[in-house]
Amino acid sequence: MKVKNIMRPATNRFYNWLGFYYFYVFIKKLSCLFLCKISPQTTTPTGEKMKKLLSLTLLLGLSTISMADAPLDNELKQAMAATGNIKNGKQVFKLCIVCHGTEGWGTIDGNYPQIAGQHPSVIIKQIADIRAGNRDNPIMFPIAQIKVMGGPQSIADVTAYIGTLKMTRKPELGKGDNLAKGEKLFYRKCAECHGANGQGDEKRFYPRLAGQHYDYVLRQLKWIQSGKRRNANKTMQKRIQKFKLADFEALADYISRLEPPKEITAPIGWKNPDFQ
Known part of the structure:
Protein backbone atom coordinates (compact mmCIF):
# COMPACT_ATOMS: atom_id res chain seq x y z
CA MET A 1 0.00 0.00 0.00
CA LYS A 2 1.43 3.35 -1.02
CA VAL A 3 1.22 6.02 1.67
CA LYS A 4 0.50 9.51 0.40
CA ASN A 5 2.53 12.44 1.58
CA ILE A 6 -0.16 14.65 3.11
CA MET A 7 2.28 17.45 3.91
CA ARG A 8 3.56 18.16 0.41
CA PRO A 9 0.27 19.51 -1.08
CA ALA A 10 -0.08 21.90 1.86
CA THR A 11 3.52 23.00 1.47
CA ASN A 12 3.03 23.54 -2.25
CA ARG A 13 -0.15 25.57 -1.68
CA PHE A 14 1.73 27.80 0.74
CA TYR A 15 4.45 28.47 -1.82
CA ASN A 16 1.81 28.95 -4.52
CA TRP A 17 0.28 31.94 -2.75
CA LEU A 18 3.54 33.31 -1.43
CA GLY A 19 5.02 32.84 -4.87
CA PHE A 20 2.08 34.60 -6.51
CA TYR A 21 3.01 37.81 -4.68
CA TYR A 22 6.63 37.57 -5.80
CA PHE A 23 5.44 36.65 -9.28
CA TYR A 24 3.42 39.87 -9.47
CA VAL A 25 6.54 41.84 -8.53
CA PHE A 26 8.50 39.89 -11.15
CA ILE A 27 5.97 40.59 -13.91
CA LYS A 28 5.88 44.27 -12.96
CA LYS A 29 9.65 44.46 -13.38
CA LEU A 30 9.56 42.41 -16.56
CA SER A 31 7.01 44.79 -18.04
CA CYS A 32 9.56 47.58 -17.86
CA LEU A 33 11.72 45.61 -20.26
CA PHE A 34 9.04 44.57 -22.75
CA LEU A 35 5.99 46.83 -22.31
CA CYS A 36 7.63 50.19 -21.60
CA LYS A 37 10.10 52.48 -23.24
CA ILE A 38 12.76 52.82 -20.56
CA SER A 39 13.74 56.40 -19.87
CA PRO A 40 14.48 58.56 -16.82
CA GLN A 41 10.86 59.73 -16.92
CA THR A 42 9.15 56.38 -17.65
CA THR A 43 10.09 53.28 -15.65
CA THR A 44 6.66 51.73 -15.02
CA PRO A 45 3.76 50.89 -17.37
CA THR A 46 0.70 53.12 -17.47
CA GLY A 47 -2.78 53.06 -19.02
CA GLU A 48 -3.34 50.24 -21.49
CA LYS A 49 0.10 48.81 -20.73
CA MET A 50 -0.81 48.45 -17.06
CA LYS A 51 -4.03 46.68 -18.04
CA LYS A 52 -2.01 44.26 -20.14
CA LEU A 53 0.40 43.78 -17.24
CA LEU A 54 -2.38 43.00 -14.74
CA SER A 55 -4.06 40.63 -17.18
CA LEU A 56 -0.79 38.84 -17.82
CA THR A 57 -0.03 38.63 -14.10
CA LEU A 58 -3.46 37.17 -13.32
CA LEU A 59 -3.37 34.74 -16.23
CA LEU A 60 0.09 33.41 -15.53
CA GLY A 61 -0.30 33.52 -11.78
CA LEU A 62 -3.52 31.50 -11.75
CA SER A 63 -2.04 29.08 -14.25
CA THR A 64 0.92 28.64 -11.92
CA ILE A 65 -1.37 27.90 -8.97
CA SER A 66 -3.39 25.35 -10.92
CA MET A 67 -0.29 23.46 -12.00
CA ALA A 68 1.61 23.49 -8.70
CA ASP A 69 0.79 19.96 -7.66
CA ALA A 70 1.47 18.41 -11.07
CA PRO A 71 3.73 15.33 -10.96
CA LEU A 72 7.28 16.42 -11.82
CA ASP A 73 9.31 13.43 -10.65
CA ASN A 74 10.62 12.51 -14.11
CA GLU A 75 11.43 16.02 -15.32
CA LEU A 76 15.09 15.90 -14.38
CA LYS A 77 15.67 12.79 -16.49
CA GLN A 78 13.60 14.13 -19.38
CA ALA A 79 15.36 17.49 -19.43
CA MET A 80 18.78 15.87 -19.15
CA ALA A 81 17.99 13.59 -22.10
CA ALA A 82 16.63 16.38 -24.32
CA THR A 83 18.71 18.31 -26.84
CA GLY A 84 18.45 21.99 -26.04
CA ASN A 85 17.31 24.49 -28.66
CA ILE A 86 19.31 27.69 -28.16
CA LYS A 87 16.90 29.85 -30.20
CA ASN A 88 13.92 28.87 -28.06
CA GLY A 89 16.13 29.02 -24.97
CA LYS A 90 16.78 32.71 -25.64
CA GLN A 91 13.03 33.36 -25.44
CA VAL A 92 12.68 31.38 -22.21
CA PHE A 93 15.70 33.23 -20.79
CA LYS A 94 13.65 36.45 -20.78
CA LEU A 95 12.05 35.05 -17.62
CA CYS A 96 15.50 34.97 -16.00
CA ILE A 97 16.70 38.45 -16.94
CA VAL A 98 15.00 40.47 -14.20
CA CYS A 99 16.89 38.60 -11.47
CA HIS A 100 19.99 37.18 -13.16
CA GLY A 101 20.58 39.96 -15.69
CA THR A 102 20.94 39.84 -19.47
CA GLU A 103 24.46 38.43 -19.10
CA GLY A 104 23.45 35.81 -16.51
CA TRP A 105 25.84 37.35 -13.99
CA GLY A 106 23.35 37.73 -11.14
CA THR A 107 23.72 40.71 -8.82
CA ILE A 108 26.85 42.04 -7.18
CA ASP A 109 25.17 41.91 -3.74
CA GLY A 110 24.80 38.15 -4.11
CA ASN A 111 21.01 38.14 -3.91
CA TYR A 112 20.94 36.31 -7.23
CA PRO A 113 23.73 33.96 -8.33
CA GLN A 114 25.81 34.05 -11.46
CA ILE A 115 24.38 31.33 -13.70
CA ALA A 116 26.58 32.00 -16.73
CA GLY A 117 29.30 29.36 -16.90
CA GLN A 118 27.45 26.94 -14.66
CA HIS A 119 27.29 23.26 -15.61
CA PRO A 120 24.13 22.38 -17.58
CA SER A 121 23.35 19.45 -15.27
CA VAL A 122 23.40 21.77 -12.26
CA ILE A 123 21.04 24.32 -13.83
CA ILE A 124 18.62 21.62 -14.96
CA LYS A 125 18.59 19.96 -11.55
CA GLN A 126 18.00 23.21 -9.67
CA ILE A 127 15.11 24.26 -11.93
CA ALA A 128 13.55 20.80 -11.66
CA ASP A 129 14.01 20.76 -7.88
CA ILE A 130 12.49 24.21 -7.43
CA ARG A 131 9.39 23.51 -9.49
CA ALA A 132 8.92 20.12 -7.83
CA GLY A 133 9.10 21.73 -4.39
CA ASN A 134 12.38 20.04 -3.47
CA ARG A 135 14.18 23.38 -3.05
CA ASP A 136 12.51 26.35 -1.39
CA ASN A 137 12.64 29.45 -3.59
CA PRO A 138 9.41 31.51 -3.36
CA ILE A 139 10.54 33.98 -6.02
CA MET A 140 11.50 31.41 -8.63
CA PHE A 141 8.89 28.76 -7.79
CA PRO A 142 5.98 30.28 -9.78
CA ILE A 143 8.25 31.35 -12.64
CA ALA A 144 9.60 27.82 -13.03
CA GLN A 145 6.19 26.17 -13.36
CA ILE A 146 5.14 24.38 -16.55
CA LYS A 147 2.52 26.94 -17.62
CA VAL A 148 5.09 29.74 -17.39
CA MET A 149 8.50 28.29 -18.27
CA GLY A 150 7.35 25.24 -20.20
CA GLY A 151 8.06 21.52 -19.87
CA PRO A 152 11.33 19.56 -19.72
CA GLN A 153 12.24 20.60 -23.26
CA SER A 154 12.06 24.27 -22.28
CA ILE A 155 14.32 23.58 -19.30
CA ALA A 156 16.82 22.00 -21.69
CA ASP A 157 16.44 24.93 -24.09
CA VAL A 158 17.07 27.69 -21.55
CA THR A 159 19.99 25.71 -20.15
CA ALA A 160 21.48 25.47 -23.63
CA TYR A 161 21.17 29.24 -24.06
CA ILE A 162 22.73 29.93 -20.66
CA GLY A 163 25.58 27.69 -21.81
CA THR A 164 26.44 30.27 -24.48
CA LEU A 165 26.99 33.03 -21.90
CA LYS A 166 30.44 33.87 -20.56
CA MET A 167 31.13 34.58 -16.88
CA THR A 168 31.98 37.95 -15.40
CA ARG A 169 35.56 38.45 -14.26
CA LYS A 170 34.42 40.63 -11.38
CA PRO A 171 32.19 38.73 -8.95
CA GLU A 172 31.45 40.13 -5.51
CA LEU A 173 34.35 39.43 -3.13
CA GLY A 174 34.62 39.25 0.65
CA LYS A 175 36.88 41.38 2.83
CA GLY A 176 39.99 39.34 2.06
CA ASP A 177 41.12 39.35 5.69
CA ASN A 178 41.23 35.59 6.32
Whole structure:
Protein backbone atom coordinates (compact mmCIF):
# COMPACT_ATOMS: atom_id res chain seq x y z
CA MET A 1 0.00 0.00 0.00
CA LYS A 2 1.43 3.35 -1.02
CA VAL A 3 1.22 6.02 1.67
CA LYS A 4 0.50 9.51 0.40
CA ASN A 5 2.53 12.44 1.58
CA ILE A 6 -0.16 14.65 3.11
CA MET A 7 2.28 17.45 3.91
CA ARG A 8 3.56 18.16 0.41
CA PRO A 9 0.27 19.51 -1.08
CA ALA A 10 -0.08 21.90 1.86
CA THR A 11 3.52 23.00 1.47
CA ASN A 12 3.03 23.54 -2.25
CA ARG A 13 -0.15 25.57 -1.68
CA PHE A 14 1.73 27.80 0.74
CA TYR A 15 4.45 28.47 -1.82
CA ASN A 16 1.81 28.95 -4.52
CA TRP A 17 0.28 31.94 -2.75
CA LEU A 18 3.54 33.31 -1.43
CA GLY A 19 5.02 32.84 -4.87
CA PHE A 20 2.08 34.60 -6.51
CA TYR A 21 3.01 37.81 -4.68
CA TYR A 22 6.63 37.57 -5.80
CA PHE A 23 5.44 36.65 -9.28
CA TYR A 24 3.42 39.87 -9.47
CA VAL A 25 6.54 41.84 -8.53
CA PHE A 26 8.50 39.89 -11.15
CA ILE A 27 5.97 40.59 -13.91
CA LYS A 28 5.88 44.27 -12.96
CA LYS A 29 9.65 44.46 -13.38
CA LEU A 30 9.56 42.41 -16.56
CA SER A 31 7.01 44.79 -18.04
CA CYS A 32 9.56 47.58 -17.86
CA LEU A 33 11.72 45.61 -20.26
CA PHE A 34 9.04 44.57 -22.75
CA LEU A 35 5.99 46.83 -22.31
CA CYS A 36 7.63 50.19 -21.60
CA LYS A 37 10.10 52.48 -23.24
CA ILE A 38 12.76 52.82 -20.56
CA SER A 39 13.74 56.40 -19.87
CA PRO A 40 14.48 58.56 -16.82
CA GLN A 41 10.86 59.73 -16.92
CA THR A 42 9.15 56.38 -17.65
CA THR A 43 10.09 53.28 -15.65
CA THR A 44 6.66 51.73 -15.02
CA PRO A 45 3.76 50.89 -17.37
CA THR A 46 0.70 53.12 -17.47
CA GLY A 47 -2.78 53.06 -19.02
CA GLU A 48 -3.34 50.24 -21.49
CA LYS A 49 0.10 48.81 -20.73
CA MET A 50 -0.81 48.45 -17.06
CA LYS A 51 -4.03 46.68 -18.04
CA LYS A 52 -2.01 44.26 -20.14
CA LEU A 53 0.40 43.78 -17.24
CA LEU A 54 -2.38 43.00 -14.74
CA SER A 55 -4.06 40.63 -17.18
CA LEU A 56 -0.79 38.84 -17.82
CA THR A 57 -0.03 38.63 -14.10
CA LEU A 58 -3.46 37.17 -13.32
CA LEU A 59 -3.37 34.74 -16.23
CA LEU A 60 0.09 33.41 -15.53
CA GLY A 61 -0.30 33.52 -11.78
CA LEU A 62 -3.52 31.50 -11.75
CA SER A 63 -2.04 29.08 -14.25
CA THR A 64 0.92 28.64 -11.92
CA ILE A 65 -1.37 27.90 -8.97
CA SER A 66 -3.39 25.35 -10.92
CA MET A 67 -0.29 23.46 -12.00
CA ALA A 68 1.61 23.49 -8.70
CA ASP A 69 0.79 19.96 -7.66
CA ALA A 70 1.47 18.41 -11.07
CA PRO A 71 3.73 15.33 -10.96
CA LEU A 72 7.28 16.42 -11.82
CA ASP A 73 9.31 13.43 -10.65
CA ASN A 74 10.62 12.51 -14.11
CA GLU A 75 11.43 16.02 -15.32
CA LEU A 76 15.09 15.90 -14.38
CA LYS A 77 15.67 12.79 -16.49
CA GLN A 78 13.60 14.13 -19.38
CA ALA A 79 15.36 17.49 -19.43
CA MET A 80 18.78 15.87 -19.15
CA ALA A 81 17.99 13.59 -22.10
CA ALA A 82 16.63 16.38 -24.32
CA THR A 83 18.71 18.31 -26.84
CA GLY A 84 18.45 21.99 -26.04
CA ASN A 85 17.31 24.49 -28.66
CA ILE A 86 19.31 27.69 -28.16
CA LYS A 87 16.90 29.85 -30.20
CA ASN A 88 13.92 28.87 -28.06
CA GLY A 89 16.13 29.02 -24.97
CA LYS A 90 16.78 32.71 -25.64
CA GLN A 91 13.03 33.36 -25.44
CA VAL A 92 12.68 31.38 -22.21
CA PHE A 93 15.70 33.23 -20.79
CA LYS A 94 13.65 36.45 -20.78
CA LEU A 95 12.05 35.05 -17.62
CA CYS A 96 15.50 34.97 -16.00
CA ILE A 97 16.70 38.45 -16.94
CA VAL A 98 15.00 40.47 -14.20
CA CYS A 99 16.89 38.60 -11.47
CA HIS A 100 19.99 37.18 -13.16
CA GLY A 101 20.58 39.96 -15.69
CA THR A 102 20.94 39.84 -19.47
CA GLU A 103 24.46 38.43 -19.10
CA GLY A 104 23.45 35.81 -16.51
CA TRP A 105 25.84 37.35 -13.99
CA GLY A 106 23.35 37.73 -11.14
CA THR A 107 23.72 40.71 -8.82
CA ILE A 108 26.85 42.04 -7.18
CA ASP A 109 25.17 41.91 -3.74
CA GLY A 110 24.80 38.15 -4.11
CA ASN A 111 21.01 38.14 -3.91
CA TYR A 112 20.94 36.31 -7.23
CA PRO A 113 23.73 33.96 -8.33
CA GLN A 114 25.81 34.05 -11.46
CA ILE A 115 24.38 31.33 -13.70
CA ALA A 116 26.58 32.00 -16.73
CA GLY A 117 29.30 29.36 -16.90
CA GLN A 118 27.45 26.94 -14.66
CA HIS A 119 27.29 23.26 -15.61
CA PRO A 120 24.13 22.38 -17.58
CA SER A 121 23.35 19.45 -15.27
CA VAL A 122 23.40 21.77 -12.26
CA ILE A 123 21.04 24.32 -13.83
CA ILE A 124 18.62 21.62 -14.96
CA LYS A 125 18.59 19.96 -11.55
CA GLN A 126 18.00 23.21 -9.67
CA ILE A 127 15.11 24.26 -11.93
CA ALA A 128 13.55 20.80 -11.66
CA ASP A 129 14.01 20.76 -7.88
CA ILE A 130 12.49 24.21 -7.43
CA ARG A 131 9.39 23.51 -9.49
CA ALA A 132 8.92 20.12 -7.83
CA GLY A 133 9.10 21.73 -4.39
CA ASN A 134 12.38 20.04 -3.47
CA ARG A 135 14.18 23.38 -3.05
CA ASP A 136 12.51 26.35 -1.39
CA ASN A 137 12.64 29.45 -3.59
CA PRO A 138 9.41 31.51 -3.36
CA ILE A 139 10.54 33.98 -6.02
CA MET A 140 11.50 31.41 -8.63
CA PHE A 141 8.89 28.76 -7.79
CA PRO A 142 5.98 30.28 -9.78
CA ILE A 143 8.25 31.35 -12.64
CA ALA A 144 9.60 27.82 -13.03
CA GLN A 145 6.19 26.17 -13.36
CA ILE A 146 5.14 24.38 -16.55
CA LYS A 147 2.52 26.94 -17.62
CA VAL A 148 5.09 29.74 -17.39
CA MET A 149 8.50 28.29 -18.27
CA GLY A 150 7.35 25.24 -20.20
CA GLY A 151 8.06 21.52 -19.87
CA PRO A 152 11.33 19.56 -19.72
CA GLN A 153 12.24 20.60 -23.26
CA SER A 154 12.06 24.27 -22.28
CA ILE A 155 14.32 23.58 -19.30
CA ALA A 156 16.82 22.00 -21.69
CA ASP A 157 16.44 24.93 -24.09
CA VAL A 158 17.07 27.69 -21.55
CA THR A 159 19.99 25.71 -20.15
CA ALA A 160 21.48 25.47 -23.63
CA TYR A 161 21.17 29.24 -24.06
CA ILE A 162 22.73 29.93 -20.66
CA GLY A 163 25.58 27.69 -21.81
CA THR A 164 26.44 30.27 -24.48
CA LEU A 165 26.99 33.03 -21.90
CA LYS A 166 30.44 33.87 -20.56
CA MET A 167 31.13 34.58 -16.88
CA THR A 168 31.98 37.95 -15.40
CA ARG A 169 35.56 38.45 -14.26
CA LYS A 170 34.42 40.63 -11.38
CA PRO A 171 32.19 38.73 -8.95
CA GLU A 172 31.45 40.13 -5.51
CA LEU A 173 34.35 39.43 -3.13
CA GLY A 174 34.62 39.25 0.65
CA LYS A 175 36.88 41.38 2.83
CA GLY A 176 39.99 39.34 2.06
CA ASP A 177 41.12 39.35 5.69
CA ASN A 178 41.23 35.59 6.32
CA LEU A 179 42.04 33.93 3.02
CA ALA A 180 44.58 31.51 4.48
CA LYS A 181 41.90 30.02 6.70
CA GLY A 182 39.45 29.94 3.80
CA GLU A 183 41.94 28.11 1.61
CA LYS A 184 42.61 25.53 4.33
CA LEU A 185 38.89 24.88 4.83
CA PHE A 186 38.30 24.66 1.09
CA TYR A 187 40.92 21.98 0.49
CA ARG A 188 39.86 20.07 3.59
CA LYS A 189 36.10 20.16 3.04
CA CYS A 190 35.27 21.16 -0.55
CA ALA A 191 37.98 20.29 -3.08
CA GLU A 192 37.26 16.56 -3.11
CA CYS A 193 33.89 17.14 -4.79
CA HIS A 194 34.12 20.63 -6.29
CA GLY A 195 37.71 20.33 -7.51
CA ALA A 196 40.92 22.08 -6.55
CA ASN A 197 39.98 25.08 -8.68
CA GLY A 198 36.29 25.11 -7.78
CA GLN A 199 35.39 23.76 -11.21
CA GLY A 200 32.67 21.40 -9.97
CA ASP A 201 31.64 18.17 -11.67
CA GLU A 202 29.10 18.08 -14.51
CA LYS A 203 28.40 14.34 -14.26
CA ARG A 204 27.82 14.34 -10.50
CA PHE A 205 25.75 17.56 -10.44
CA TYR A 206 28.38 19.40 -8.36
CA PRO A 207 28.22 23.12 -9.20
CA ARG A 208 31.05 25.30 -10.37
CA LEU A 209 32.01 27.50 -7.41
CA ALA A 210 34.76 29.56 -9.03
CA GLY A 211 33.54 33.04 -9.92
CA GLN A 212 30.42 32.93 -7.75
CA HIS A 213 29.43 35.95 -5.67
CA TYR A 214 30.65 36.01 -2.06
CA ASP A 215 27.32 36.75 -0.38
CA TYR A 216 25.50 34.10 -2.41
CA VAL A 217 28.04 31.44 -1.45
CA LEU A 218 27.91 32.55 2.19
CA ARG A 219 24.11 32.36 2.29
CA GLN A 220 24.00 28.92 0.67
CA LEU A 221 26.58 27.55 3.10
CA LYS A 222 24.50 28.71 6.05
CA TRP A 223 21.29 27.34 4.54
CA ILE A 224 22.89 23.98 3.80
CA GLN A 225 24.15 23.71 7.37
CA SER A 226 20.74 24.58 8.86
CA GLY A 227 18.81 22.34 6.48
CA LYS A 228 16.93 25.24 4.88
CA ARG A 229 18.29 24.22 1.49
CA ARG A 230 16.54 20.87 1.38
CA ASN A 231 18.06 19.55 -1.84
CA ALA A 232 21.63 19.94 -0.58
CA ASN A 233 24.12 17.10 -0.68
CA LYS A 234 23.91 15.26 2.66
CA THR A 235 27.65 14.59 2.76
CA MET A 236 28.37 18.30 2.40
CA GLN A 237 25.86 19.11 5.11
CA LYS A 238 27.70 16.81 7.52
CA ARG A 239 31.10 18.23 6.60
CA ILE A 240 30.16 21.79 7.49
CA GLN A 241 27.87 21.03 10.43
CA LYS A 242 30.31 22.36 13.04
CA PHE A 243 31.29 25.49 11.10
CA LYS A 244 30.97 28.87 12.79
CA LEU A 245 30.11 32.13 11.01
CA ALA A 246 33.80 33.08 10.78
CA ASP A 247 34.49 29.77 9.03
CA PHE A 248 31.76 30.40 6.49
CA GLU A 249 32.96 33.94 5.83
CA ALA A 250 36.56 32.84 5.28
CA LEU A 251 35.52 29.93 3.04
CA ALA A 252 33.08 31.98 0.95
CA ASP A 253 35.69 34.72 0.53
CA TYR A 254 38.27 32.26 -0.75
CA ILE A 255 35.76 30.62 -3.11
CA SER A 256 34.71 33.96 -4.58
CA ARG A 257 38.35 34.60 -5.55
CA LEU A 258 38.81 31.33 -7.43
CA GLU A 259 39.17 32.22 -11.10
CA PRO A 260 37.22 30.27 -13.71
CA PRO A 261 39.01 29.25 -16.93
CA LYS A 262 39.68 32.17 -19.27
CA GLU A 263 37.83 30.49 -22.13
CA ILE A 264 34.51 30.78 -20.26
CA THR A 265 34.96 34.36 -19.01
CA ALA A 266 33.80 37.47 -20.84
CA PRO A 267 35.97 40.46 -21.75
CA ILE A 268 35.74 43.44 -19.41
CA GLY A 269 32.73 45.55 -20.34
CA TRP A 270 31.02 42.82 -22.39
CA LYS A 271 27.25 43.08 -22.83
CA ASN A 272 24.94 40.39 -24.15
CA PRO A 273 24.19 41.46 -27.76
CA ASP A 274 20.94 39.48 -27.77
CA PHE A 275 19.34 42.00 -25.40
CA GLN A 276 20.90 45.33 -26.37
